[in-house]
Amino acid sequence: MIVGNQRPGQYTPCEQCPLRKRPNLREFTPDELEFVKQFKMDELRVESGASFLRQGTSSEHLYTVLSGWAFRYKMLDDGRRQILNFALPADMLGLQGTLMKEMEHSVEALTPLVLCVFPRSKLWDLYSRFPSLAFDITWLAAREEQLTDEHMVSLGRRTALERTAFLLLHLYVRAEEAGMTRNGTIQFPFTQQHLADALGMSLVHTNKTLKRLMATKAVRWQDRVFALADRSALAEIAGDDVTLQTGRPFI
Amino acid sequence: MIVGNQRPGQYTPCEQCPLRKRPNLREFTPDELEFVKQFKMDELRVESGASFLRQGTSSEHLYTVLSGWAFRYKMLDDGRRQILNFALPADMLGLQGTLMKEMEHSVEALTPLVLCVFPRSKLWDLYSRFPSLAFDITWLAAREEQLTDEHMVSLGRRTALERTAFLLLHLYVRAEEAGMTRNGTIQFPFTQQHLADALGMSLVHTNKTLKRLMATKAVRWQDRVFALADRSALAEIAGDDVTLQTGRPFI
C-alpha cells in the first residue's frame, strides 16, 4: 500500500478537477471551491488489490475517488466475503469511519486508485461554514444507502439470473455516467469472483449464470471487456431498468 | 391511513419528549431544543398496516418515530417484497424522499405509530443555523447504512440459520436500547411472513428454520412474545454478536 502523495508533480488542484467537467455533477460556487481547495489535504494513490480502509479501525480521513474503481466489502471470520457496493470517480468513501467510532466495512482498490484526502478535523468547519456542502455530504450518504437498498432487493428477492443482469446493468450505467464507456463498451476491472461476492452466490454458479445470460445475447463479457449489446433486453431480464439520480453533488 | 394529528390533546412538546430520557441518546443544547421545537410542525398517528411513505412518490416531510414499530421495504412488480430494515423510536424516516427527487422505498407501520413531522422546507434552515443538528442527520443516515450493510452480509453470505439468529438478536438489541424489553422478553409485532421478507427466504423455510433455532433453546418465540434465553448461544449461532453505536443522536 502506498501512503501519501508519491508523485507531487501529479497533484490535481481543485480548480482543474477533471470531475468538474462532467455534465451530471453540480457546480461549486467560488466560495465553496475555495473552501474545498483548502479542505483537500492530500492526494493518495493506492495500488490495485490494496485495502486502504479496514473494518474495525477508525479513519482519520474522508476520501473522494478521483480516478479508478474500488469496492466496499465486509468479511466474516471464516473468510466469507460480501461486496456491498462499488465506488467510482466522484464517490465518497470513509464517511462512516469519520462519523462513527469505527468503520464496519473495508474498502479495496480494484484498479490503481487516486483519492482526494480530507481531514476529519476540518469536517466540523465545513458543517459550520458551508451548509450547502454539509447538505451535499448528507445527500451522498443518502444516495449510497439508496444503492445498497436496491442491491439488497437483489440479494433477497431476485433470482440468480435477474440479479446478475441487474448488477451488470447497474455497473454499466454508473460507469457510463462517469464517462468510462465507449460505444456501449467498458473495461470492467473485476473477476468473476468479485461478481460472485457481490451477488451473494458461489463462483461456480456465477459462472454458469453468466453463461446463461450471455446466451441471450443481451451482453458480452470477455477478457474483462463488457459490451452492453441490448439494454432493453437486459433490463427485461433484470426485471427493472436502472436510473440514477441526476444533478448529483460531489466534494 | 390517518393523516395529521387526530388527537391534539396528546401532542408531545419537545421539552417533554420521552425519548430525551433515554440514556443512550445525546442531549440537546437549549438552543437546539428551541429550534427543534419549532421545526416540529405536527404529530402524525398511523394505524398499523398503513404505508405512510411510498416508493415513487416524493415526500414533503421528514419523520422521527416517537413510538411504535415500522419497516422500510421495496416491492417488485410481481409482488415480491424485501424488507430493508425496521424502524424503532428515535429513528428517522423519509430523509431520502426529502433530499432526492423521490423515495425508492416504502414505509409501513407495524404497530400504531406516532411520528414527529418536520417540513422539508425548514431543512435548509436547520443546515444553515444548526450545523450540529446537520451533523446529527448525517450521522443518522450513516448509521442507517451501517445497519443495511450488516443485513446485506446476512442475505448474501450467511446461512438460513445464521441469518435468522442474527436478525432476531439484532432486533432484540435495538428494542432493548429503546427500552422496550422486560426480563429478556419483548413483544415482537411482526409475523413470520415479515421475518421471511426481511430474511429473503420463503415463509415455509423461515418457519422451519425458526423451529430449528428454537430447538437449540437459545430463544423462544410464541404468541408474538420473544424471549432471549441465552444470548451468547444465539450470538454463537449467528456467528457474530450485535453491538450498537453508543451516544447516538436523534432529532
Add this chain to the structure above:
DNA sequence: CGGGTTCTTGACTAGTTTCAAGCAAAGTGG
C-alpha cells in the same frame, strides 16, 4: 359460529453449493 389470518408439516421440485478436474493466459525465476 363462520371466515380469515397465521402457523405448521410433509412431499416433491427446483435452485445452489461443493467437489473435482482441466484448460488457457499471464507472471516468475533460473
Add this chain to the structure above:
DNA sequence: CCACTTTGCTTGAAACTAGTCAAGAACCCG
C-alpha cells in the same frame, strides 16, 4: 527463453438447501 507456478475461467456430477404445493390446526375477530 523456457519450465513452472499462479490466477481466472469452465464444466460435470453429486449433495444439499431452499422453494413450491397442499392441507390441516390453532387462533382471532366480528
